[in-house]
Amino acid sequence: MAKKLVRSVWDFENEWVETVAEVPERLPEPWAPDRPLRVAGQKYPRVDGYQRVSGDARYAFDIQLPRMLHGKILRSPLPHARVKQIRAEKALALPGVVAVFTHENIPPIPWYGDSFLFDPHVRYEGDEVALVVAESEAVAEEALGLIEVDYEPLPFVIDPEEALAAGAPKLHDEGNLWNGRPNVYERGDVEKGFQEADVVVEDTFRTQVVHHAQLEVHVCVADWEGDQLTVYETTQATFSVQRSLASILKLPLNKVRVVNYFMGGGFGSKLGLEKQTVLAALAAKQLGRPVRIANPRKDEFLAMGNRPSSIQKLKVGAKRDGTLTAISLWSLGPGGAYRSAGAELGTPVREIYKCPNVRTEESTVYINAGPARPKRAPGHPQGTFALESILDEVAEKLGMDPLEFRLKNYAEIDQVRNRPYTSKYLREAYEAGAKAIGWYEKRNKIPGSGVGPIKRGIGMATQIWGGGGGPPAYATVEIVSDGSVIVRSGSQDIGGGTRTIVAQVAAEELGIPMDRVTVIMGDTALCPYGPTSGGSVTAASITPAVLAAAVEAREQLKGYAASALNVPADQLAWEPGRFFLKSDPGKSISFEEAASRLRSNMIVVTGARGPNPEGYTINSFGAQFAEVEVDTETGRVRVLKIVAAHSVGRLINPLTGRCQFEGGIIMGLGFALLENRWMDPNVGRMINTNLHDYRVPTMMEIPEIEVIIVSEPDTKANPVGGIGIGEPAIIPTAAAIANAVYNAIGVRVRELPITPYRVLEALGKA
Amino acid sequence: MKNFEHVDARSLAEASRLLTEKPSVAIAGGQDLLCMMKDGLLEPARVVNLKSIPGLSRIVYDEAKGLSIGALVTLSELEEHPAVRQLYPAIAQAAGLVGSPQIRNLGTAGGNLCQKPRCWYYRGHFPCLRRGGDYCSAAAGQNRYHCILGGDPCYMVHPSDLAVPLVAFGARVEIAGPKGRRSVPLEEFYIPPRVDVTRETILRPGEVVTAIVVPPARGRISAFVKFAERGAWDFAVASVAVVVQKGEDGKLMGGRVVLGGVAPVPWLAPKASEALTGSELSEAAFGRIAELALEGAQPLAQNGYKVPLTKSLVRKALRMAVNA
Numbered sequence A: 001m002a003k004k005l006v007r008s009v010w011d012f013e014n015e016w017v018e019t020v021a022e023v024p025e026r027l028p029e030p031w032a033p034d035r036p037l038r039v040a041g042q043k044y045p046r047v048d049g050y051q052r053v054s055g056d057a058r059y060a061f062d063i064q065l066p067r068m069l070h071g072k073i074l075r076s077p078l079p080h081a082r083v084k085q086i087r088a089e090k091a092l093a094l095p096g097v098v099a100v101f102t103h104e105n106i107p108p109i110p111w112y113g114d115s116f117l118f119d120p121h122v123r124y125e126g127d128e129v130a131l132v133v134a135e136s137e138a139v140a141e142e143a144l145g146l147i148e149v150d151y152e153p154l155p156f157v158i159d160p161e162e163a164l165a166a167g168a169p170k171l172h173d174e175g176n177l178w179n180g181r182p183n184v185y186e187r188g189d190v191e192k193g194f195q196e197a198d199v200v201v202e203d204t205f206r207t208q209v210v211h212h213a214q215l216e217v218h219v220c221v222a223d224w225e226g227d228q229l230t231v232y233e234t235t236q237a238t239f240s241v242q243r244s245l246a247s248i249l250k251l252p253l254n255k256v257r258v259v260n261y262f263m264g265g266g267f268g269s270k271l272g273l274e275k276q277t278v279l280a281a282l283a284a285k286q287l288g289r290p291v292r293i294a295n296p297r298k299d300e301f302l303a304m305g306n307r308p309s310s311i312q313k314l315k316v317g318a319k320r321d322g323t324l325t326a327i328s329l330w331s332l333g334p335g336g337a338y339r340s341a342g343a344e345l346g347t348p349v350r351e352i353y354k355c356p357n358v359r360t361e362e363s364t365v366y367i368n369a370g371p372a373r374p375k376r377a378p379g380h381p382q383g384t385f386a387l388e389s390i391l392d393e394v395a396e397k398l399g400m401d402p403l404e405f406r407l408k409n410y411a412e413i414d415q416v417r418n419r420p421y422t423s424k425y426l427r428e429a430y431e432a433g434a435k436a437i438g439w440y441e442k443r444n445k446i447p448g449s450g451v452g453p454i455k456r457g458i459g460m461a462t463q464i465w466g467g468g469g470g471p472p473a474y475a476t477v478e479i480v481s482d483g484s485v486i487v488r489s490g491s492q493d494i495g496g497g498t499r500t501i502v503a504q505v506a507a508e509e510l511g512i513p514m515d516r517v518t519v520i521m522g523d524t525a526l527c528p529y530g531p532t533s534g535g536s537v538t539a540a541s542i543t544p545a546v547l548a549a550a551v552e553a554r555e556q557l558k559g560y561a562a563s564a565l566n567v568p569a570d571q572l573a574w575e576p577g578r579f580f581l582k583s584d585p586g587k588s589i590s591f592e593e594a595a596s597r598l599r600s601n602m603i604v605v606t607g608a609r610g611p612n613p614e615g616y617t618i619n620s621f622g623a624q625f626a627e628v629e630v631d632t633e634t635g636r637v638r639v640l641k642i643v644a645a646h647s648v649g650r651l652i653n654p655l656t657g658r659c660q661f662e663g664g665i666i667m668g669l670g671f672a673l674l675e676n677r678w679m680d681p682n683v684g685r686m687i688n689t690n691l692h693d694y695r696v697p698t699m700m701e702i703p704e705i706e707v708i709i710v711s712e713p714d715t716k717a718n719p720v721g722g723i724g725i726g727e728p729a730i731i732p733t734a735a736a737i738a739n740a741v742y743n744a745i746g747v748r749v750r751e752l753p754i755t756p757y758r759v760l761e762a763l764g765k766a
Numbered sequence B: 001m002k003n004f005e006h007v008d009a010r011s012l013a014e015a016s017r018l019l020t021e022k023p024s025v026a027i028a029g030g031q032d033l034l035c036m037m038k039d040g041l042l043e044p045a046r047v048v049n050l051k052s053i054p055g056l057s058r059i060v061y062d063e064a065k066g067l068s069i070g071a072l073v074t075l076s077e078l079e080e081h082p083a084v085r086q087l088y089p090a091i092a093q094a095a096g097l098v099g100s101p102q103i104r105n106l107g108t109a110g111g112n113l114c115q116k117p118r119c120w121y122y123r124g125h126f127p128c129l130r131r132g133g134d135y136c137s138a139a140a141g142q143n144r145y146h147c148i149l150g151g152d153p154c155y156m157v158h159p160s161d162l163a164v165p166l167v168a169f170g171a172r173v174e175i176a177g178p179k180g181r182r183s184v185p186l187e188e189f190y191i192p193p194r195v196d197v198t199r200e201t202i203l204r205p206g207e208v209v210t211a212i213v214v215p216p217a218r219g220r221i222s223a224f225v226k227f228a229e230r231g232a233w234d235f236a237v238a239s240v241a242v243v244v245q246k247g248e249d250g251k252l253m254g255g256r257v258v259l260g261g262v263a264p265v266p267w268l269a270p271k272a273s274e275a276l277t278g279s280e281l282s283e284a285a286f287g288r289i290a291e292l293a294l295e296g297a298q299p300l301a302q303n304g305y306k307v308p309l310t311k312s313l314v315r316k317a318l319r320m321a322v323n324a
Helices: A049-054 A089-093 A137-144 A160-164 A190-196 A238-249 A275-287 A297-303 A347-351 A380-398 A402-408 A426-437 A498-510 A538-565 A591-596 A654-673 A733-745 A756-762 B012-021 B033-038 B075-080 B082-087 B089-096 B101-106 B109-113 B163-168 B270-276 B283-293 B306-323
Strands: A003-012 A015-024 A069-075 A081-087 A097-101 A128-134 A148-153 A183-187 A199-207 A219-225 A228-233 A256-259 A291-294 A310-318 A324-336 A358-366 A454-465 A474-479 A485-489 A517-521 A572-575 A578-581 A584-590 A603-608 A620-631 A637-647 A704-709 B005-008 B024-027 B046-049 B059-062 B066-070 B172-177 B180-185 B208-214 B221-227 B238-246 B252-260
Touching (some): A069 A137, A069 A275, A069 A297, A097 A137, A097 A275, A128 A137, A128 A275, A160 A324, A160 A358, A190 A310, A238 A275, A275 A291, A347 A358, A347 A380, A380 A454, A380 A733, A402 A426, A402 A454, A426 A620, A426 A704, A474 A538, A498 A517, A498 A538, A538 A578, A538 A603, A578 A591, A584 A591, A620 A733, A637 A654, A654 A704, A654 A733, B012 B024, B012 B046, B012 B172, B012 B208, B059 B082, B066 B082, B066 B109, B075 B082, B082 B089, B089 B221, B089 B238, B109 B163, B109 B208, B163 B221, B163 B238, B221 B306, B238 B306, B252 B306, B270 B283, B283 B306
Parallel strands (some): A228 A256, A324 A358, A485 A517, A637 A704
Antiparallel strands (some): A081 A148, A219 A228, A219 A291, A474 A485, A474 A603, A620 A637, B066 B208, B172 B208, B221 B238, B238 B252
8 A cells, every 4th residue: 555654733632743644645435424334333242242241351460471470569658758768678588579679779760750760759659669579469468568668758748729839848849830830821812801791700610639440450461582572561552652661671662562452441541651561571571580560459549640630710701692702711730749641621611612812821730649640531521510610600690591602602613723623513412412301391490499308400511522533543454365354453442342343444344244354453563553542532543544454455355356257357346245347247256255266365455544634623522411310408419311412423333332421421420429539638648549438430320321423424534434432421421410410409519529518518508 | 468367167166266366357248357358457367257157147037036137147138038128127228228239248247237447547547546546537637427426536437337227126236255145235235436446346355246136126117218429339428227116196106216327336316216205297396306316416627517417317217217
């Protein structure tokens, strides 16, 4: 396949990534919206579903290698301290302990910019201090308790506002405020906008720290065969881990293989190389045996990331007729102890609604707590909660229906980049969602006017997100002589069903049944490059590459068909399942017969993902509607129904797509009502490092969920027409629930989670 | 978790002996014990299995003697037992609201009563009076879920759902140990922190709970209400059990109001219990009982909401009991 190099700019988790990408000279013909599809767009159960539910699937956690050793990480029990001395003699004397690694016998590998793999300056409870390697996990764990560490405690700060105060303990030389200044965005003149407004509302909103709480803890197994390193790693980023690990260990890329065939969730907490992976590789090399390191659940809470909390001061101005004149946002959030992920959340304010005057000022501070990491749509659920709450307040002041108010300020173009969207069906989402929830019939015209102690309410919120993906991304399609097909792509299926939709796209274009396609993903040694699974970019990045490869592979197979029929290839045409003679359609040869002519040959085609269209922004949009019931005596909020109406291009598999929405909505519900990281202010340690004090929703909390896809396939975005859905699903849920709670009780809760105590306090009962 | 030996006891006498020879703990369902051991809060040299002792897993109802619940009866057996459901609904309700189905299938009645505190400071290796520390971290820390009654110096809440209706029914606990058997009212089984902040129950080394005996129901009505933040797999923020009789005059008589989730022990509310007698079956009367039940509540900085919440649960439990 002929390829060329282009500059590729695309949206990854709100960051515009610029790379040089190799793309095909000729793009495959897009799957036009009116083209009937047999396999893609249909509900197919996951190709690996049986393996996953039967225990057959081998996760990184399950990997057991001969002579494998087990590592456990000793973590700082203090929020801020200096390690004066580490004595490992007692641990090393424990039978079964093989080695102890600390900053004294591990090279000072840079980490987080100004820190190290093991840094004697520990900056949060959970910071890595030492690694024990032993014959069993139990012995390693016991040995942790035998390592003696002298800490010199340092003053700590865990509150973001206190971290900014003069004289606050400083975590890094640069000071506690990232870059020494806020991130400021400005368009128009907000002061002028507020002067032009007839109504101005100003409020402060707060959201809590929440965790990824994915089922599979972080785990890796490092195995050396000579100078070849294989790492089995639970990761959303096999290629990125490979590159970082090779660079740190000073190995050629072709000596490092990263494997992740199955994964038990990541949600953004597994986007890059982990300290423990480097440690496992170093230890395995030195000890000459494979080393596995699996985190206990507690360490996941302490050290493996979180969605940062936020304080958001919002001010919104509008004219009497509902036209927005100005929005300003000031926000502050903690990035945790190191530079890992920021606390910015202003994209919804800047982009969802048409508004000429917008100013956002976002700050991230260091505090002595676990570093933040991107979590499913970083910034958006919290930013959307505040924005959509205050918009409802403004609408109420104006005496407008919240939906009407939003439609009045509908953004036809991307105002930040001043260009059109490839597709936007948000109006349709509003309409479909409103109808499905019963917006006009059920919503309380006067909030809180329901009779009796148990009150119902309806609320909604809007979502914007990227997910358009882009090159570079490759896939190979291999046709062998029995007509079966192997597809390889270097992304990974992190649980969303990527393997299944890849098979669907290949089966569709090759005109063969799904069970003739095998998909290999998540292995840097076997697969061509595919992107990190983050930012909802996987589907939109790799399925066009699969399509390109499939088209080309079929074209090559046509040559075999032509020789079998003894005609020139250009006289043959294709329809699903067979090649036929244009002049005599009755004369044909099936895909399998043509493939049988391959004998020991095989067709191997590498397809590349084409560039994104110039001059467009690719976004998903959507609206979620919530119906809730609030018990005003106990403060309990029960979500009865969520309607999720989204504009996401083509849904390649409505079944796995629905699962994505369910998962996102449930996670959003946990953010809205239940989940919270509790820190003790007096000692600076996290209190609820387990899954019963850290409450994720159970089946009992899960409401009726209705998913409506309102969009047409977006073939302007890419030839397959899909846009990512993993993150859009979670974004508006909490905001919709919060607005529904207000509609039910007539009192606004401006801080998440909306727990019983917050509701009772808001109602003035406690 | 430290290594330990696991021994099956074949009799109560053997269990007592095994438990006193070296630092040991007894295991029934193990649902709490495993957490305690994994968190490094208990590091026994020996775990003594009680499930190998015959005769401890029966539910027997006798009109004259009442209900006997063997210590090894599982919570799901208790929840589903016809006589318990019919005559002691509050007990069945409480058993059915513990944890999750998986926990109820393994967790036992005796084990549920002997749970260790669930205070996150106690479990999380923070400074804790109960664990020998100098102060209670909850007093000036994160205390949204801590007690509003009977605290000082320890502000834990008792984690058992089952104990709440059992105290309301006037149940007794049967205990076997190295010095023989004894039986105490359940409310005396628990030690308030003011008496001894380091012990939760009166069990002495080598002693185990063998059964819970509930007096005959004799027309008493009952209800249990639990409020937790989550619909399953969660401990009570507050709970209420009411056991009472409807007199022929249409008023209430006798009975008890017991609160869970708000005190370090299952909290028998004496004034509210007394006020049951002669009370009408009206919202106003239930409201007065609810006020009395929370009399003397002393919330900490963050848990004032538990007072109105628990009052609403008292009213709800009374409504449930009289309407059943």
